Structure formats: structure tokens, C-alpha cells
């Protein structure tokens with residue numbers, strides 16, 4: 001039997017803000033993105049704001065309406081969240097060398113080697129819960145189970161500051177009555193499909209049987225069936241055992257809706273520069289470029305294109321992304337968000353295509369590396385592309401701010 005914990009920091013961003021500023025503790029408080037740059041949406045809320053019905057993703061205006069104006073809005077401090085997340089994960093690592101992060105505020109901890117039964121596992125979970133509260137000052141909810149999927153359900157089951165045990169004896173009582181979309185990988189589309197077939201709870205998935213689930217949803221259906229039955233056997237990764245990077249992406253909600261090709265080109269260059277910089281820092285190349293466009297009606301498209309040879313040059317990535325834009329977007333609406341992603345990640349190519357001028361590539365590479373260095377020493381805005389400079393609003397975008405980074409999820413292949 002394996003013993004696995006899933007620990008989830010409750011209302012993480014909001015809890016940190018309450019910790020930094022105790023005077024907002026007893027008020028409805030929300031953490032918001034930068035209002036001036038139009039990221040002015042709720043990123044996290046404390047329990048009081050939640051009790052008024054405030055949801056993540058609400059606009060500041062909606063949150064104020066729901067709380068009858070009595071809501072405190074706090075700007076996000078991502079650097080502080082990262083630091084505190086690390087403190088907490090160091091506590092987890094002091095209990096096991098198998099700790100796998102799932103985002104900034106969640107982690108699995110395999111404690112199989114530390115305990116003999118569920119009673120001891122529950123005791124250790126409570127010890128960790130109290131340690132985080134005493135040493136860091138925020139609450140966690142912990143699920144205790146024999147696989148990662150059920151442990152995650154356990155951390156969601158009772159909040160805040162709680163431990164829930166889902167054992168091989170009680171999982172049918174606790175897990176099976178839950179709605180099917182509580183299960184990881186069951187999104188809105190899958191849920192609709194399942195509901196159409198009278199599958200409403202997680203127990204219904206288990207009872208539908210493997211063959212039926214495979215027929216309905218293919219390979220994914222089979223995994224979901226296994227999860228529902230507690231048959232998930234994916235390991236908790238060892239500390240330091242990172243996933244191989246599959247893509248590097250950056251996106252931004254623009255400070256104003258974009259109306260012209262020139263504006264789109266500017267934003268694409270800003271994003272591509274940061275994507276390329278992050279690839280160079282890890283010594284990676286890409287063979288594909290993907291562009292995401294979301295218009296002001298929030299409809300979005302994703303298109304990708306293969307490259308003739310691998311690159312990590314912003315100039316190449318940007319020009320391919322812009323080519324995609326020109327061939328795929330007909331300006332039916334103004335544009336709210338753009339994202340540039342490099343995929344088909346590979347190591348340094350041994351030899352470039354025979355027809356490509358290698359000296360030229362090396363020169364460009366040196367230039368971009370010099371820019372990276374200037375920016376790391378003097379800040380991002382020390383140097384700006386001419387095409388961006390002309391636009392005062394667009395030049396306020398700083399793609400190195402953490403909310404722009406797209407982190408590929410790594411859970412279960």
C-alpha cells in the first residue's frame with residue numbers, strides 16, 4: 001500500500017496578503033491583477049469575500065457589486081508568493097524526498113516510507129498541517145490516500161485547515177458520491193458527454209465499466225475509469241526530478257484592444273523576445289511556433305507552424321508568429337489577448353540545414369544574448385524594439401512579469 005498526501009494551501013494569494021497585512025483579515029479581500037493594464041480581475045479571494053459570492057475571474061467591478069462596495073482590493077505580489085511557496089515546500093521536503101509540485105500552492109508528498117498504516121499517515125498529515133501553520137502562518141488542506149488522484153480529491157473535500165483520509169476501505173463512501181467533474185481530467189465537455197449517458201457521479205463512472213468508458217471517450221475514458229476505481233498508480237516524483245520541458249510560452253492581455261497589424265506585430269515581438277530568452281537560458285531550441293489569438297468576444301484560435309530548422313531567436317519566432325497571424329486572422333474583431341509559444345523543443349542542433357547561412361545565425365544569436373544580458377543587469381525596459389517604442393500603451397507590457405508565463409501542466413502523461 002502506498003501512502004500519499006496532497007497538500008493545498010487555502011486561498012493562497014489571499015492568505016499571504018492577509019498575513020502581510022493583518023488589518024484586512026476581517027474584511028472581504030480580493031487579490032487582483034494590475035487594474036491599469038486591464039488585468040483587473042480577481043485572482044484570489046479570502047473566505048469573507050467568498051461568502052459574498054465573489055469568484056476567481058470576476059472583474060473588480062463585479063466583486064465590489066457583490067460585496068456592496070466593502071471589499072478591499074490588493075495588488076498581487078507574485079515574488080512574495082513564490083518565496084512563501086518555497087518555504088512551505090521545504091517543510092514538505094523535510095518529511096520526504098518524494099515531493100511533486102502541482103502549481104505554486106499544491107504538492108503531492110509520498111510518505112510510504114515513513115508510515116505503516118492510514119492512522120499514522122493521518123497523524124503525519126496533521127503534523128505537517130500544524131507545522132505550516134506555525135512556521136509560515138497559513139492554513140493547508142491535506143488529503144491522505146493510496147494514490148495521487150484520491151489524495152487530490154481529499155485535499156478538496158474539507159477546507160480550510162483540515163485533513164481528509166480516503167482509504168481503500170472508505171473510498172466508495174467518500175469519492176463515489178462526488179460529481180464526475182471533480183475527477184481530474186473531467187472538464188466541462190467530458191462532463192456533458194457523461195451526463196448525457198446518465199453518468200453523474202464518480203461512482204457512476206466506476207460502475208459504467210472500462211469497456212463502456214473506452215467506447216465513449218477513447219483512451220482518455222479508460223484513464224478516467226481507472227482514476228474512479230482508485231487504480232491510478234502514477235508515482236510522486238523525486239525531489240529535483242523535473243519534467244522534460246515540452247513548450248515555452250508567453251501570453252498577455254493587451255493594455256488596449258488591438259486594432260491594427262502594426263499593433264499585433266509589436267505585441268508578438270515583445271512576447272517572442274521573452275520566449276526566446278527563456279529558451280536560451282535553458283539551452284533549448286524549438287521546431288514549431290504556435291500563436292494564440294483571443295478577440296474581444298473572447299473567441300480564441302490556436303495555430304501552429306513547423307520551422308525549417310530549429311531556432312531560439314526572437315526574430316525568427318516573431319516573424320513566423322506574425323506570418324501565422326496574417327494568414328489566419330481576418331480582423332473580424334479587435335484583439336484582446338495574444339500568446340506566442342515555442343514547441344517541438346529540442347537540444348542544440350548539431351548541424352544547420354545546408355542552405356542556411358550559419359554565420360548569420362550565430363551573429364543574431366550573439367546580438368540577442370547581449371540584449372538578454374543588458375536586461376538582466378538593468379531591467380527589461382533598458383532596450384526596446386523600434387516597432388514597440390512608438391506605442392506608449394503597448395510599451396508598458398513587461399512580459400517578464402510572472403502572470404504572463406505559461407507553465408505547462410505536468411500531471412500524468
Ligand SMILES: [Mg+2]
Pocket residue numbers: 008009010011012105106
Ligand atoms: Mg489552493
